[in-house]
Amino acid sequence: MTTAIKTVTSGKTTCPYCGVGCGVNLTLPRSATEAVPPVSGDVDHPANFGRLCVKGSSLAETIQSDDRLLTPMVDGQPVDWELAIETVSAKIAQVIKDHGPDAFAFYLSGQILTEDYYVANKLAKGFIGTANVDTNSRLCMASAVVGYKRAFGSDTVPCNYEDLELCDLLIMVGSNAAWTHPILYQRIAAAKKQRPSMKVVVIDPRETATCDIADLHLAIKPGSDAAIFSFLVSDSAQAGILDHDFIDNHTTGFDVALAQANESTPNLSFTAGFCEISAQDLERLASWWRNTAKTVTFYSQGVNQSSSGVDKCNAIINCHLATGRIGKEGAGPFSITGQPNAMGGREVGGLANQLAAHMDFATPGAQGLVQRFWQAPNMATENGLKAVDLFQAMEEGKVKVVWIMSTNPMVSLPDTAQVRRALEKCDLVIVSDCKAHTDTTAMADVLFPATGWSEKDGTVTNSERCISRQRGLLPAPGEAKHDWWAICEVAKSLGFQEAFSYQDVHEIFAEHAALSTFENNGKRDFDIGHFSQITQAEYDALAPVQWPVPKGKSEGTKRMFGDGHFFTPDGRARFIAITPVLPKSQASQEWPFTLNTGRVRDQWHTMTRTGDATSLAKHTAQPYVEIHPKDAKRLGIKDKALVRLTSLYGEALLKAKVSRAVAPGNVFAPIHWTQQFANASVISNLIPQVVDPLSGQPESKHARVQLEAVSDICYGLIVSAVPLVLSDCLYWCQVPSEQGCHYEVVWPNGQTQASLKSIDVEQNQELAEKIEWLEYLNPVTQQMRLAKLVSQKLTLLVYLHPQPEAIMADWLISRLVINTPLSVKDRLAILVGIPANIEDKGEIVCSCYQVGSKQIEKAVESGICSVDELGDKLKCGTNCGSCLPELKRFIPSVAELSV
Ligand SMILES: Nc1nc2c(c(=O)[nH]1)N[C@H]1C(S)=C(S)[C@@H](COP(=O)(O)OP(=O)(O)OC[C@H]3O[C@@H](n4cnc5c(=O)[nH]c(N)nc54)[C@H](O)[C@@H]3O)O[C@H]1N2
Numbered sequence: 073m074t075t076a077i078k079t080v081t082s083g084k085t086t087c088p089y090c091g092v093g094c095g096v097n098l099t100l101p102r103s104a105t106e107a108v109p110p111v112s113g114d115v116d117h118p119a120n121f122g123r124l125c126v127k128g129s130s131l132a133e134t135i136q137s138d139d140r141l142l143t144p145m146v147d148g149q150p151v152d153w154e155l156a157i158e159t160v161s162a163k164i165a166q167v168i169k170d171h172g173p174d175a176f177a178f179y180l181s182g183q184i185l186t187e188d189y190y191v192a193n194k195l196a197k198g199f200i201g202t203a204n205v206d207t208n209s210r211l212c213m214a215s216a217v218v219g220y221k222r223a224f225g226s227d228t229v230p231c232n233y234e235d236l237e238l239c240d241l242l243i244m245v246g247s248n249a250a251w252t253h254p255i256l257y258q259r260i261a262a263a264k265k266q267r268p269s270m271k272v273v274v275i276d277p278r279e280t281a282t283c284d285i286a287d288l289h290l291a292i293k294p295g296s297d298a299a300i301f302s303f304l305v306s307d308s309a310q311a312g313i314l315d316h317d318f319i320d321n322h323t324t325g326f327d328v329a330l331a332q333a334n335e336s337t338p339n340l341s342f343t344a345g346f347c348e349i350s351a352q353d354l355e356r357l358a359s360w361w362r363n364t365a366k367t368v369t370f371y372s373q374g375v376n377q378s379s380s381g382v383d384k385c386n387a388i389i390n391c392h393l394a395t396g397r398i399g400k401e402g403a404g405p406f407s408i409t410g411q412p413n414a415m416g417g418r419e420v421g422g423l424a425n426q427l428a429a430h431m432d433f434a435t436p437g438a439q440g441l442v443q444r445f446w447q448a449p450n451m452a453t454e455n456g457l458k459a460v461d462l463f464q465a466m467e468e469g470k471v472k473v474v475w476i477m478s479t480n481p482m483v484s485l486p487d488t489a490q491v492r493r494a495l496e497k498c499d500l501v502i503v504s505d506c507k508a509h510t511d512t513t514a515m516a517d518v519l520f521p522a523t524g525w526s527e528k529d530g531t532v533t534n535s536e537r538c539i540s541r542q543r544g545l546l547p548a549p550g551e552a553k554h555d556w557w558a559i560c561e562v563a564k565s566l567g568f569q570e571a572f573s574y575q576d577v578h579e580i581f582a583e584h585a586a587l588s589t590f591e592n593n594g595k596r597d598f599d600i601g602h603f604s605q606i607t608q609a610e611y612d613a614l615a616p617v618q619w620p621v622p623k624g625k626s627e628g629t630k631r632m633f634g635d636g637h638f639f640t641p642d643g644r645a646r647f648i649a650i651t652p653v654l655p656k657s658q659a660s661q662e663w664p665f666t667l668n669t670g671r672v673r674d675q676w677h678t679m680t681r682t683g684d685a686t687s688l689a690k691h692t693a694q695p696y697v698e699i700h701p702k703d704a705k706r707l708g709i710k711d712k713a714l715v716r717l718t719s720l721y722g723e724a725l726l727k728a729k730v731s732r733a734v735a736p737g738n739v740f741a742p743i744h745w746t747q748q749f750a751n752a753s754v755i756s757n758l759i760p761q762v763v764d765p766l767s768g769q770p771e772s773k774h775a776r777v778q779l780e781a782v783s784d785i786c787y788g789l790i791v792s793a794v795p796l797v798l799s800d801c802l803y804w805c806q807v808p809s810e811q812g813c814h815y816e817v818v819w820p821n822g823q824t825q826a827s828l829k830s831i832d833v834e835q836n837q838e839l840a841e842k843i844e845w846l847e848y849l850n851p852v853t854q855q856m857r858l859a860k861l862v863s864q865k866l867t868l869l870v871y872l873h874p875q876p877e878a879i880m881a882d883w884l885i886s887r888l889v890i891n892t893p894l895s896v897k898d899r900l901a902i903l904v905g906i907p908a909n910i911e912d913k914g915e916i917v918c919s920c921y922q923v924g925s926k927q928i929e930k931a932v933e934s935g936i937c938s939v940d941e942l943g944d945k946l947k948c949g950t951n952c953g954s955c956l957p958e959l960k961r962f963i964p965s966v967a968e969l970s971v
Pocket residue numbers: 090091212245246247248249251252253275276277278280293294295296297372373374375409410411668669670671672673674675676677773
C-alpha cells in the first residue's frame with residue numbers, strides 16, 4: 073500500500089466480524105511503510121465496554137494484505153474506473169432493454185454498510201425496476217426475519233444485550249456463542265459467575281464450547297427443536313402459568329396454536345422421544361421454564377438454517393407470548409445476528425421480499441410512498457428472487473447480469489456445482505471485493521476493487537438494534553473505491569444522475585433516515601427520523617444508539633414492545649400454530665450420516681480476512697470432520713486421517729477429528745476452507761439446495777452424506793521458501809504462516825516420486841549447481857525426509873509418512889528464513905524433525921499468547937488445577953478470554969482428582 077496517510081492518528085470504529093458489533097480503537101501507523109499497531113476495545117461502546125475477542129484483537133494483522141484487488145478489471149485486464157463503469161452500465165442497459173429489468177440482479181452481503189445497501193436497493197427497486205436484490209443474509213437470518221414478521225407484524229428484535237445478563241434462565245438454541253459471539257458469551261459467563269442461580273440451557277445436537285457454562289445440555293436429534301417449544305406451550309397451559317391478561321389484550325390466535333401444540337406434542341415422554349433426549353432432562357427444562365419469568369431464548373443458525381426454520385422461530389416466540397415474557401427486562405425471544413450489518417440490510421429492505429425501510433411490497437400504500445419519496449421512475453412492484461432461486465434462474469438464463477458484492481457464493485451457497493453452472497451461464501458477472509483471489513472473483517467478468525474495513529465510512533447495526541459507525545481511517549489502496557460510490561457511478565451512467573449524486577456518505581444516511589420517518593407516524597417500527605437532517609460533523613461524531621430513534625427521542629430505544637403494542641394491523645401479536653417436522657434430508661442406508669456444518673473459533677467465513685492473520689491459523693490449521701469414535705472405528709478411520717465425504721451433489725476431503733462431541737451417525741465440518749486454501753474441502757459442495765418455503769433459507773445444517781477412509785495414501789508436510797503449485801496432490805491445504813509457505817499434503821501411494829519432481833523444477837541452471845539434497849529414510853517406519861539446500865540455505869523441506877503425524881511445522885518454517893548456511897546441528901534436526909532445544913507446544917489453544925495444548929498439559933501435570941492458575945503461569949486466557957472454555961477442559965474435574 074503506497075498512498076499517503078491521513079493526518080488523524082487514531083479513531084473509534086466497529087469490528088467488521090460478528091453481529092455483537094464491538095467498538096474498536098484503531099491507531100494509525102506513523103508512516104505508510106509501518107505496520108498498523110494492534111487494535112484495542114472501545115471502553116465506551118455499549119456492546120463490549122472495552123473487551124475484544126481473539127478475532128477482533130487480531131484485526132491489525134489483517135489490514136495490510138498482499139492480495140488486495142487494486143484496480144478494476146474487465147475480462148482479466150486492468151482498466152480504469154471509467155471504462156469499467158461504462159462496460160457495466162452499457163450491458164445492464166442493453167439487457168434491461170432486451171429482456172426486462174428482472175434480467176438484472178444484485179447479490180449483496182450483511183458485511184456491506186447500511187449506506188452501500190441503501191443505494192443498491194434504491195437503484196434496483198426504484199430505478200432499474202427489479203426487486204432482484206438478495207443477499208447472503210438469506211443464508212443466515214432470513215428465517216428469523218419471517219418469524220418476527222409473522223408474530224409481530226414487523227422485523228423487530230425485542231431484546232438487548234443487558235437482557236442476557238438480567239435473565240434468570242437463558243435458553244441458547246442452535247448457537248455456539250462461545251466461538252461465534254464471544255463477547256456476548258463472556259458477558260453471559262460473567263453474569264452467571266456473579267449470580268450462580270442464573271441457569272443456562274444449551275440446545276444443540278453437538279457438544280460445543282458453549283456447553284461449558286450450561287447447567288443443562290440437550291443434545292437433541294438434529295432439527296427436532298420445534299417440538300421442545302411446542303411442548304413448552306402446552307406444558308405452560310397445563311401448569312397454569314399462562315399470562316391470560318397479555319394473551320387476551322395483546323395477541324391473537326392463541327387457542328388454535330395451543331390446540332396444535334397439544335396435538336403435536338401431547339406429553340413429556342412423546343416429546344422427549346421425538347427429540348431423542350431423556351424425559352428427565354426435558355422435565356428439568358420445563359420446570360425451570362415454569363418457574364422463571366425472566367427467561368430469554370437466544371437462537372441462531374441451528375434454528376434458522378432449516379427447511380422449517382421459520383416455524384422453529386415462531387415456536388420459540390409462541391412460548392414467550394403465552395407467558396407474557398416479552399418487552400420486559402431479562403425476557404424475550406432474541407434472534408442473534410451473525411454478520412456485522414445483517415441488521416442494517418434488513419433496515420434498508422435489502423432482501424428480495426422486502427421493499428424498503430421495513431416496508432414490504434404488500435404493505436398497503438408502501439409502493440406509492442417509496443415511489444414518491446425516491447421520485448422513482450421504474451418502481452418494482454413485486455418480490456424478487458431469493459438467493460437459491462436467483463442462482464437457479466441464472467442457470468436457466470433468466471438472470472443475465474449479476475452484481476455480487478462482499479460475499480463469496482462459490483463457497484457459501486449450497487450446491488456449489490450449481491452455483492458454478494449459474495455463473496458460467498450468466499452473460500455478465502460483476503464482483504466487488506477487496507481481495508483479488510477468491511473462488512468467486514475467479515468467476516467474474518468484471519472486478520470492482522472495494523475499500524474494506526478501516527478504509528470505508530458508514531454505519532452498521534448490531535444484534536441489539538444498535539447503530540454505530542465504521543470509520544474510514546486508513547487511505548484506500550490503489551484504485552479501490554467505496555461500494556456506495558461504485559453503485560452510484562453505475563446509476564449515474566444509466567441516466568439517474570439526480571437521484572444518485574451524493575457528495576458524501578452522510579447524505580445517504582440522512583436520506584435513509586428521512587425515508588424511515590416519511591409518512592410513518594408510529595406505523596412502522598423502524599424510524600430513525602432524528603437523523604434525517606444529520607450534518608457531516610454530527611455523522612462523524614455519531615455515538616452508538618439503538619433504533620428506533622424517532623424525531624424528539626435522540627437517546628434511542630433500549631427495549632421494544634414494553635407497551636404490548638405490535639405492528640400488525642390490529643396492533644396485536646400473532647400466535648402461529650406449529651407442527652414440528654424433521655429436516656428434509658434424513659439419513660438412509662445409502663447416505664447413513666447427517667452432516668452438520670458451522671464455524672470454528674478463529675476463522676471468519678471464507679477466510680478472506682482471518683486467513684491473513686497467521687496467529688489465527690494455529691487454532692485449527694486444516695479443514696476437518698468431527699466423527700464419533702464408534703463410527704470412526706467401524707469405518708477404520710483414525711484421528712487426523714484423510715476422509716472422503718460424499719453427497720448426491722459433490723464431495724470433500726477432510727481430516728478426521730475423532731470426538732465424542734458429535735453423536736454416532738452425525739458428523740460436523742467447518743465451513744471456512746475455500747479453494748484458495750485447500751484443493752478439495754469446500755463443504756457447501758455437499759449441501760443440497762433445500763430451503764424453508766417461507767424464508768427461502770437453505771437447510772445448511774443438515775445434509776446426507778457417506779464417509780470413507782481414504783486408503784493407499786501417504787501424508788506429507790512441505791515447507792517452502794516460495795509458493796508451490798501442487799497439482800498432483802490428492803489433497804493439499806495451505807496453512808497461513810509468517811514466513812515461507814506451509815502445506816499439508818496427501819499423495820496416492822506410488823505417486824510421490826513423480827510428484828516431488830513436479831514441484832521441484834529448478835529452472836535456473838546457475839542455481840541448480842548450488843543445490844544440495846539431504847535425504848533420510850527410516851526403513852522401519854517408512855518415514856522419508858528430504859531437504860533442499862541452495863548455497864547451503866534451506867529452501868524446501870518435504871516430510872512423508874504413511875500415517876498422519878503432528879510435526880512442529882513452525883520450527884521447520886523458521887529454519888527457512890535464517891539467512892545463514894544451516895549448521896550441522898540444524899541439518900540433523902530438520903531431518904529428525906525435532907530441534908534439540910525447542911519445546912513442542914502442541915496445538916495452539918490460546919491464540920493471543922500462542923500457548924499450546926502440550927504446554928497446558930504439562931502445567932496441569934505439575935499440579936495446576938484451575939484456569940486462573942494456568943493464566944498466572946502461562947498467561948493463556950488472560951487477554952481476550954476466547955479460549956477459556958477450552959482451557960477448562962484441561963483441568964481435571966474434582967471426580968477425576970479423587971480417583
Ligand atoms: N468465529 C466465527 N464467528 C462467527 C462467524 C464465523 O465465521 N466465525 N460467523 C458469524 C455469522 S455470519 C453467523 S450467522 C454466526 C453463526 O453463529 P452460530 O449459529 O452460533 O454458529 P454455527 O457454528 O453456524 O451453528 C451453531 C450451532 O448450531 C448447531 N446445530 C446444528 N443443527 C442443529 C439443530 O438442528 N438444532 C440445534 N438446536 N442446533 C443445531 C451446530 O451444532 C452449531 O454448534 O456466527 C458469527 N460469528
